[in-house]
Amino acid sequence: MNPFEILHDYRTGNAIGRDDIATAALLVEMARRDGAAEPEPLAWLGFCLALRTVRDGHTCVDLDRIGEWSGEIVPGAADPAAWPTDAAPWVTALASATALVGRPGDRKPFILDGRRLYLARSLAEEEAVAKAVAGRAARGRIQILLGGPGTGKTTKVAQDLVQRFANAEAAGSELVVALAAPTGKAAARMAEALQQACQGKAVKAAPEVIARIDQLKPTTVHRLLGYRPGRREQFEYHAGNPLPYALVIVDEASMLSSSLMHHLLAAVRQDAEIMLVGDPDQLASVDAGTVLGDLATFASPECADHPLHGCITTLTMCHRTESAAILELAAAIRAGDGEQAVAILRAGDGPVAWVDPAEKQKLDELIDLVGSHARELRTQARGPDAAAVLATQAQLQLLCGHRQGQMGVSGWNARVERQLDLRPGFPWYTGRPVMVTRNNPALRLANGDVGVVMSDNDHRTAVFGTVNTSGQPLRLPVARLEDIATVHALTIHKSQGSEYGHAVVVLPERASRIVTRELLYTGVTRARQQVTVVGSPAVIKEAIATKIRRATALEVRLR
Numbered sequence: 180m181n182p183f184e185i186l187h188d189y190r191t192g193n194a195i196g197r198d199d200i201a202t203a204a205l206l207v208e209m210a211r212r213d214g215a216a217e218p219e220p221l222a223w224l225g226f227c228l229a230l231r232t233v234r235d236g237h238t239c240v241d242l243d244r245i246g247e248w249s250g251e252i253v254p255g256a257a258d259p260a261a262w263p264t265d266a267a268p269w270v271t272a273l274a275s276a277t278a279l280v281g282r283p284g285d286r287k288p289f290i291l292d293g294r295r296l297y298l299a300r301s302l303a304e305e306e307a308v309a310k311a312v313a314g315r316a317a318r319g320r321i322q323i324l325l326g327g328p329g330t331g332k333t334t335k336v337a338q339d340l341v342q343r344f345a346n347a348e349a350a351g352s353e354l355v356v357a358l359a360a361p362t363g364k365a366a367a368r369m370a371e372a373l374q375q376a377c378q379g380k381a382v383k384a385a386p387e388v389i390a391r392i393d394q395l396k397p398t399t400v401h402r403l404l405g406y407r408p409g410r411r412e413q414f415e416y417h418a419g420n421p422l423p424y425a426l427v428i429v430d431e432a433s434m435l436s437s438s439l440m441h442h443l444l445a446a447v448r449q450d451a452e453i454m455l456v457g458d459p460d461q462l463a464s465v466d467a468g469t470v471l472g473d474l475a476t477f478a479s480p481e482c483a484d485h486p487l488h489g490c491i492t493t494l495t496m497c498h499r500t501e502s503a504a505i506l507e508l509a510a511a512i513r514a515g516d517g518e519q520a521v522a523i524l525r526a527g528d529g530p531v532a533w534v535d536p537a538e539k540q541k542l543d544e545l546i547d548l549v550g551s552h553a554r555e556l557r558t559q560a561r562g563p564d565a566a567a568v569l570a571t572q573a574q575l576q577l578l579c580g581h582r583q584g585q586m587g588v589s590g591w592n593a594r595v596e597r598q599l600d601l602r603p604g605f606p607w608y609t610g611r612p613v614m615v616t617r618n619n620p621a622l623r624l625a626n627g628d629v630g631v632v633m634s635d636n637d638h639r640t641a642v643f644g645t646v647n648t649s650g651q652p653l654r655l656p657v658a659r660l661e662d663i664a665t666v667h668a669l670t671i672h673k674s675q676g677s678e679y680g681h682a683v684v685v686l687p688e689r690a691s692r693i694v695t696r697e698l699l700y701t702g703v704t705r706a707r708q709q710v711t712v713v714g715s716p717a718v719i720k721e722a723i724a725t726k727i728r729r730a731t732a733l734e735v736r737l738r
Contacts, residue, residue: 182200182203182204182207182223183200185220185223186200186220186223186224186227194228195224195228195231196227196231196234198230199226199228199230200227202230203223203226203227203230206226206279206288207223207226210278210279213278215276215277215278215279216276216278218275218276218279219275219276220272221262221263221268221269221273222272222273222275222276222279224262225240225269225272225273225289225296226279226289228240228296229289229296229297229298230298232301232467232730233298233301233466233467236464236465236466236467236468236469236727236729237467237730237731238297238301238302238304238305238437238467238468238729238730238732238733239292239295239296239297239301239305239731239732240295240297240730241294241295241732242266242269242270242294242295242296243266243294244730245262245263245264245265245266246264246265266294269294269296270291270294273289273291273296274291276289280296281299283302283306286299287299290302295730295732301438301467304437304438304441305437305441305468305731305732305733305736306736307441307444307445308437308440308441308444308733309733309737311441311444311445312444312487312737313486313487313737315444315453315490316487316489316490317486319490320449320450320451320452320453321452321453321454321455321490322452322453322454322490322492323432323454323455323456323471323474323475323478323490323491323492324336324454324455324456324457324492324494325457325458325459325471325478325491325494326458326493326494326495327458327460327495327506327509327510327513327704328458328506328509328704329502329506330494330495330496331381331494331496332430332457332494333369333372333373333375333376334376334379334381334382335494336373336376336428336430336454336456337373337377337382337392338381340356340392340395341382341383341384341388341389341392344384344388344391344392345384345385345388348388354425355423355424355425355426356395356424356425356426356427356428357398357426357427357428358370358373358395358396358397358398358428359397359398359399359400359402359403359427359429360397360399360400360429360430360431360434360676361399361400361429361431361434361435361439361464361676362399362431362434362625362626362627362675362676363399363615363624363625363626363627363628364625364627364628364629364644364677365431365627365675365676365677366397366398366399366430366625366676367397367628367644368430368676368677368678369397369430369431370396370397373392373395373397374393377392377393397430399625400429400435400439400443401439401625402620402625403416403427403443404416404422404442404443404446406618413442414442414446416446417442417445417446418445418446420446421446421447421448421449421451422446422447422448422451424447424448424451425448425450425451425452426451426452426453426454427443427447427451427452427453427454428453428454428456429443429453429455429456430457430676431456431457431675431676432455432457432470432471433457433458433459433462433463433464433471433472433675434457434461434462434463434464434465434675434676435455435464435470435471436464436465436466436468436470437464437467437468437470437731437733438466438467438468439464439466440468440470455471455474457471459471459472459474459475460513460697460700461697461701462675462697462701462727463697463727463729465672467729467731468729468731469727469729469731469733473731473733473734473737474487474491474733474737475491476734477491477737478491478493485737487737502530502706502707504523504529504530504531505530505531505703505704505706505710507523508520508524508531508703508710508712509700509703509704511723512699512700512703513700515696515723515724516723517719517720517721517723517724518720520719521716521719521720524712524719530706530708530709530710531709531712532709532710532711532712533711533712533713534711534712534713535714535716536688536713536714536715537715542713545711545713546594546598549575549577549591549594549667549683550595550598550599552574552575553598553599553610553667554598554599554610555571556568556572556610556612556631557599557608557610558610559571559610560609560610560631560632560633560634561610561633561634563635565633565651565652565654566652568631568633568642569630569631569642569643569644569652572612572629572631573677573678573679573680574679574680574681575679575680575681575682575683576666576669576674576677576681576682576683576705577591577595577667577668577669577683578669578670578671578674578684578685578702579591579668579669579670579671579685580670580671580684580685580686580687580691580693580694580698580699580702580722581670581687581691581693581694582670584688585688586685586686586687586688586713587668587685587687588668588669588670591667591668591685592665592666592667592668595667595668596665596667607632607639607657608632609632609633609634609639610631610632611631611632611665612629612630612631612665612666612667613630613631613632613641613660613663613664613665613666614627614628614629614630614664614666614673615627615629615630615660615663616662616663617661617662619661619662622655622659622660623653624643624655627673627676628643628644629643629666629677630642630644632657633654640654640655640656640657641654641655641656641657641660642654643655668685671684671698671699671701671702671705672698674701674702674705675701677705678706678707679705679706679707680706680707680708680709681706681708681709681710681711682702682703682705682706682710682711683710683711683713684702684703684705684710684711684712684713684714685713685714686699686712686715686718686719686722687714687718688715688718689718690717690718690721690722690725692725694718694722694725695722695725695726695727696722696723696724696725696726696727697726697727699712699719699722699723
C-alpha cells in the first residue's frame with residue numbers, strides 16, 4: 180500500500196505535507212517489521228494530521244472538530260466532504276492501529292486521549308504543564324498578571340519587586356530574582372520599561388532598593404534555561420538541576436509555547452515562585468499551544484472556586500491618556516466589533532489614521548512618509564551616536580500581515596529601498612535596519628534583535644539595542660553578521676514584544692485566514708503615539724471576525 184497514492188488528494192489539497200506522509204510511512208514500516216497489520220486509510224490520514232499539528236500551532240487533532248479541519252484549521256485543504264466529519268470512524272480506525280496508537284500512559288508514537296489525537300511528546304508536555312500549574316496554584320507559587328497596553332503591568336511588577344526586596348532586607352535574607360521574556364527584543368523592552376517605571380511617581384522605594392531592581396538584567400527564556408541545541412539534555416536547567424532563583428518573572432508570556440512552558444515550569448524550584456505577565460488577546464506563540472490564553476480563562480467569575488482564579492490579577496484601567504484613540508481602536512478589535520473599528524479609522528482622530536489602498540493619493544503620501552523616515556535614519560547612521568540611531572529607527576515601523584506580495588514585507592522593503600540612493604549590489608548600506616533571524620550566542624545576539632548599519636567612511640558596523648559589557652549598545656562589524664534580514668518592514672508576528680512611536684499596520688489586499696483579530700490587535704498595540712492601518716474596509720472587518728482557534732486541551736485538564 181503506497182501512502183502517497185492513498186493520501187494524494189489530501190496532499191495536493193494542502194491538508195497534509197509530503198514530509199508528514201514520509202514520517203508516517205517510516206513509523207508504519209517500523210511497526211510492520213514487528214508484525215503489525217496495515218493501518219486503515221483513515222488512520223494514515225490521522226497520523227499525518229497529528230504530525231502537522233505543531234506547524235499549525237495545535238497540540239492535538241481534536242476529532243470532535245474534524246469537520247472544520249479542512250476549511251478553518253488547514254487553509255486551502257481538501258474538501259471536508261472527502262473525509263468523515265464525525266469523530267467515531269476516526270476513533271475506530273486509529274484505535275485499530277494498536278502498534279502505533281496507544282492510550283495515555285502507553286509508549287506509542289501517537290496517543291488517542293478520548294477523541295483527541297496527540298503526538299506522544301505533545302501530550303506529555305501538555306499534561307506536565309497542567310499538573311505543574313495546578314500544583315503551584317494550590318501552593319500559591321504562581322502569579323499571572325494580565326492586561327492590555329497601558330494598563331500598568333510593568334509598574335505593578337516594579338511595585339511588587341520593591342515590596343519583596345524591602346521585605347527580604349527587613350528579614351535579613353537575600354532575594355534572588357530572574358527576569359525573562361521569550362525573545363531578546365522583548366527582554367530589552369522589559370528592561371527599559373522597568374527602568375522607566377522605577378523612575379516614575381507610582382513606584383516609591385529607597386535608592387538602594389531601586390538600585391537592586393536596576394541590577395536585574397532580563398534575558399530570553401532560552402538563555403535563562405541554558406538552551407543547548409544538539410545535546411541529549413536540551414536545557415542545562417531542568418527538574419534535576421533547577422534554577423537558583425526564588426522568583427522568576429516572565430514578560431510577554433502569550434508568546435510561550437506549550438513545550439517551552441513545560442521546560443520553564445520544570446526548571447523553576449518547587450519552593451520558588453513564578454510570575455507570568457502578558458496580554459492574552461495578543462498573538463499566541465508561533466509554536467504549538469495558547470498557554471496564557473488558556474490560563475486567562477480562569478480569571479472569569481465563573482471560575483471563582485478554582486485554585487487558579489485567586490492567582491490571576493487582571494488590570495483593566497488604561498493610564499496612557501495620550502494614546503486614547505489607539506486604545507479605543509484596540510478595544511473595538513478585541514471585542515470583535517468590526518463596524519466600530521472601521522468607524523474609528525474613518526474618523527481619523529489624531530493618533531489614528533487609515534489608508535485604503537484603493538485611494539492612490541493617500542497611499543503615495545504614506546510611501547513618502549516612510550521614505551522620509553528611511554532617509555532620516557540613513558543620515559543619522561552616518562554620525563557617531565548609536566543610541567540616537569536606534570531611537571530614530573524605533574520612531575516608525577512598517578508591520579505587515581504577510582511576508583510576500585506588494586502589500587507584504589518583501590514589497591514594502593523593495594518600495595522603501597527604491598527611494599534611497601543606494602549603491603547597486605551592495606547590501607550593507609548605511610541606515611539599513613536589520614533583524615537577526617537565528618540565535619547567535621557567540622555574538623550575544625538573539626532571534627528578533629533589531630539593529631542598524633552605521634558607517635565611518637568605508638567602515639561598516641551594525642549597532643543593536645542589546646547592551647555590551649560597558650552598558651552601551653552592542654556594535655559589531657557587518658562581516659561577522661549571519662542570518663540577517665532587512666526590516667524597513669517586518670511581519671506583525673516578529674514585532675511582538677516591541678513598541679514604536681508610529682506603527683504602520685499593513686493588511687493584504689484580500690482577506691486571509693492568516694490575518695486574524697489577534698494579528699491586527701497585536702499590530703495596532705505596538706504603537707505608542709500613532710498608528711496607521713492600511714487595508715480595505717472589507718479586509719479589516721474580515722480580519723476582526725476571524726479569531727484564532729487552536730486545538731489544545733490544557734484548559735480542560737486544569738478544570
